[in-house]
Amino acid sequence: MSHDFRVALVTCANFPDLWDDDHPLRDALRERGVIVDAVRWDDASADWSRYDLTVLRSPWDYVARRDAFVEWARGVPRLANPGDIVAWNTDKRYLSDLAAAGIPIIPTEFVAPGEAWTAPAEGEWVVKPTISAGSQDTGRYALPAQRALAEAHVERLTAGGRTAMIQPYLAAVDTSGETAVLCTPDATGELTFSHAIRKGAMLNAPGQGAKDPGAETITTRTPAPAELELAERVLATIPGGAKRLLYARVDMIPGPDGSPMLIELELTEPSLFLRTAPGAAGRLADAILNRL
Structure with missing residues (x-):
């Protein structure tokens, strides 16, 4: 089945062939007849207008050049997730906005x-x-x-x-770990629950920094009803509405009373743990096809 749709999966110089976890998405899109290119966000020769959709995946070297990255994102014609979301979500001061909307965040x-x-x-x-x-x-x-x-x-x-x-530092990260609730669009375009994972602690003992990215322990997890409810509440607060998004990752941890608290809402370049959940890459590929 051929559509002649062309999609760019955005990466960085460290991962010219994409981060390993994004290979299932690339392969699922190609199986559906989509032409897929891995393109660095800062590739000056890239012509973003030739893509039917540009999907942010692993542009992880933007941190030191965040202003340039935001400017780039605002200029890409068909970007998922959109440039205004990138501008809002790449500075964790967005947590203040969520707290003001009544979302339980870790006190910051x-x-x-x-x-x-x-x-x-x-x-x-x-x-x-x-x-x-x-x-x-x-x-x-x-x-x-x-x-x-x-x-x-x-x-x-x-x-x-x-x-x-x-x-x-919430002690529950050492026992319960973090829960990441991953959401992708259903056939109507509404963001809905796709899969969830448990992430082990990223920080070493006090004063000893963090583990290397990818070194944390990832396992599948069935989220509790309260975690799914928190994810829904968080999605309802997203500027401009969640229906514009291709993916969202809601990271949470049990607070002192056991009820979930938001750690981060990842809408720009989160790992989606597609290798951890069978069928997840196919669901996201179908959502991309629906959008195309």
């Missing part, structure tokens, strides 16, 4: 360049930049013993012109 303090931060008296805390991917520049600190390290981390980020965010 933001410290902008030029602002001072005083570490809490005790507890375990996570420090990271609001613009990052794959746990880059993220640290976990036990206070008061590692107060100086935590404060130096925040100062290093803000001195570099970045906004820092500080959150309590």
Whole structure:
């Protein structure tokens, strides 16, 4: 079956042939007669207008060039997910918008360049930049013993012109792990539940940084009703509506009372764990065909 549709799967120089987890999507599209190219987002020779759809997948080197990346995304004619979503979602200050809409997020303090931060008296805390991917520049600190390290981390980020965010480390990540709820469009275009995974802890012991991307333990998971309900509530708050999206990943963890809290809403370049869930790549390929 041939449609002569042409789709670009967007990647970066580190993964010229796409991240391994995206190969099932590439293959499923080709099986459906779609012409698929892997293209770097910053490839100056790319002609994005020749693609019927451009799908963001693994452009993970954008973090240091986020402004250029957002400008690029806004200029691509048919981008999934769209450029305005990329601009909103690549800065984790969007969590404030979700909190204001009543979504339970992990309590988060933001410290902008030029602002001072005083570490809490005790507890375990996570420090990271609001613009990052794959746990880059993220640290976990036990206070008061590692107060100086935590404060130096925040100062290093803000001195570099970045906004820092500080959150309590939730112990449930070591026992329950994170739940990522993956949603893709159904036949009507509405984002619906596709599959879910359990992700093990990404951060090492306090003061020892994060694991390498891809090194965390991923297994399939059946989400609890409360987790699916939270995912639905989160999708309902997305600027411009969730129906414009080709995928969404809602990451959550049990809070102190056991009910799920949002860690991140990933709408730009999340791993979709297509190898973990049989049929998921085919569902996403069908959603792309529907859109085409």
